Amino acid sequence: MNVLCALDDIPDGGGFEAAPSVLVLRRGGDAWAYRNVCPHFSIPLNYEPDAFWTYEGALLMCAHHSAMFRFEDGVCVDGPCLGASLRHIPIRIDNGRVLIEGESIT
Numbered sequence: 001m002n003v004l005c006a007l008d009d010i011p012d013g014g015g016f017e018a019a020p021s022v023l024v025l026r027r028g029g030d031a032w033a034y035r036n037v038c039p040h041f042s043i044p045l046n047y048e049p050d051a052f053w054t055y056e057g058a059l060l061m062c063a064h065h066s067a068m069f070r071f072e073d074g075v076c077v078d079g080p081c082l083g084a085s086l087r088h089i090p091i092r093i094d095n096g097r098v099l100i101e102g103e104s105i106t
Protein backbone atom coordinates (compact mmCIF):
# COMPACT_ATOMS: atom_id res chain seq x y z
CA MET A 1 0.00 0.00 0.00
CA ASN A 2 1.53 3.26 -1.12
CA VAL A 3 0.70 6.42 0.80
CA LEU A 4 0.61 9.27 -1.67
CA CYS A 5 -0.05 12.13 0.75
CA ALA A 6 -2.37 13.25 3.51
CA LEU A 7 -5.81 14.47 2.44
CA ASP A 8 -5.05 17.74 4.24
CA ASP A 9 -1.95 18.23 2.07
CA ILE A 10 -4.27 18.91 -0.87
CA PRO A 11 -5.84 22.37 -0.99
CA ASP A 12 -9.64 22.03 -0.77
CA GLY A 13 -10.99 22.91 -4.19
CA GLY A 14 -7.53 22.66 -5.72
CA GLY A 15 -4.70 20.31 -6.41
CA PHE A 16 -0.98 19.70 -6.27
CA GLU A 17 1.60 17.29 -7.64
CA ALA A 18 1.94 14.68 -4.88
CA ALA A 19 4.56 12.66 -6.76
CA PRO A 20 6.34 13.18 -10.07
CA SER A 21 3.63 13.54 -12.71
CA VAL A 22 0.86 12.59 -10.25
CA LEU A 23 -1.74 15.31 -9.72
CA VAL A 24 -4.20 14.99 -6.84
CA LEU A 25 -7.38 17.06 -6.67
CA ARG A 26 -9.64 17.52 -3.67
CA ARG A 27 -13.13 18.70 -2.91
CA GLY A 28 -13.99 18.37 0.78
CA GLY A 29 -13.53 14.73 1.79
CA ASP A 30 -13.17 13.48 -1.79
CA ALA A 31 -9.97 13.28 -3.78
CA TRP A 32 -8.95 12.10 -7.24
CA ALA A 33 -5.58 11.42 -8.83
CA TYR A 34 -4.52 11.76 -12.46
CA ARG A 35 -1.35 11.77 -14.48
CA ASN A 36 -0.27 15.38 -14.86
CA VAL A 37 -0.46 15.19 -18.64
CA CYS A 38 -2.90 17.18 -20.74
CA PRO A 39 -4.45 15.04 -23.49
CA HIS A 40 -4.26 18.00 -25.88
CA PHE A 41 -0.47 18.24 -26.31
CA SER A 42 0.76 15.56 -23.86
CA ILE A 43 2.46 18.15 -21.66
CA PRO A 44 1.98 18.97 -17.94
CA LEU A 45 -1.26 20.78 -17.08
CA ASN A 46 0.53 23.42 -15.03
CA TYR A 47 2.86 26.15 -16.17
CA GLU A 48 4.65 26.77 -12.88
CA PRO A 49 5.46 24.19 -10.17
CA ASP A 50 2.35 23.31 -8.15
CA ALA A 51 0.31 26.12 -9.67
CA PHE A 52 -2.86 24.33 -10.78
CA TRP A 53 -5.78 26.51 -11.81
CA THR A 54 -9.21 25.40 -10.72
CA TYR A 55 -12.71 26.79 -10.97
CA GLU A 56 -15.16 26.58 -8.07
CA GLY A 57 -13.63 23.38 -6.74
CA ALA A 58 -15.09 21.50 -9.66
CA LEU A 59 -12.95 22.05 -12.75
CA LEU A 60 -9.23 21.92 -13.42
CA MET A 61 -7.93 24.22 -16.13
CA CYS A 62 -4.91 23.43 -18.26
CA ALA A 63 -2.54 26.40 -18.11
CA HIS A 64 -1.67 26.18 -21.79
CA HIS A 65 -4.88 26.39 -23.83
CA SER A 66 -7.52 26.49 -21.06
CA ALA A 67 -9.04 23.03 -21.42
CA MET A 68 -11.36 22.37 -18.47
CA PHE A 69 -11.50 18.95 -16.78
CA ARG A 70 -14.01 17.70 -14.22
CA PHE A 71 -12.44 16.75 -10.91
CA GLU A 72 -14.49 13.60 -10.50
CA ASP A 73 -13.77 11.83 -13.79
CA GLY A 74 -11.06 13.86 -15.52
CA VAL A 75 -13.20 14.42 -18.63
CA CYS A 76 -12.56 17.58 -20.63
CA VAL A 77 -15.84 19.53 -20.76
CA ASP A 78 -14.54 22.64 -22.54
CA GLY A 79 -11.55 23.50 -24.67
CA PRO A 80 -9.48 22.05 -27.49
CA CYS A 81 -9.59 18.43 -26.29
CA LEU A 82 -13.33 18.31 -25.53
CA GLY A 83 -14.37 14.77 -24.55
CA ALA A 84 -10.83 13.53 -23.91
CA SER A 85 -9.87 12.41 -20.41
CA LEU A 86 -6.98 12.74 -18.04
CA ARG A 87 -5.41 9.38 -17.17
CA HIS A 88 -6.98 8.26 -13.91
CA ILE A 89 -4.88 6.81 -11.07
CA PRO A 90 -6.97 4.75 -8.60
CA ILE A 91 -6.74 6.00 -5.03
CA ARG A 92 -8.68 5.62 -1.82
CA ILE A 93 -8.81 7.63 1.37
CA ASP A 94 -8.15 5.91 4.65
CA ASN A 95 -7.85 7.72 7.97
CA GLY A 96 -7.00 11.00 6.30
CA ARG A 97 -4.35 9.42 4.10
CA VAL A 98 -4.53 9.17 0.31
CA LEU A 99 -3.45 5.70 -0.79
CA ILE A 100 -2.58 4.53 -4.29
CA GLU A 101 -4.46 1.40 -5.29
CA GLY A 102 -2.91 -1.10 -7.63
CA GLU A 103 -0.70 0.93 -9.92
CA SER A 104 2.88 1.78 -9.15
CA ILE A 105 3.54 5.48 -9.59
CA THR A 106 7.26 5.17 -10.21
Ligand code: FES
Nearest residue numbers: 038040062065067
Ligand atom coordinates in the same frame (compact mmCIF):
# COMPACT_ATOMS: atom_id res chain seq x y z
S1 FES B 1 -1.90 21.56 -23.71
FE1 FES B 1 -3.62 21.54 -22.35
S2 FES B 1 -5.18 22.57 -23.42
FE2 FES B 1 -3.51 22.54 -24.79
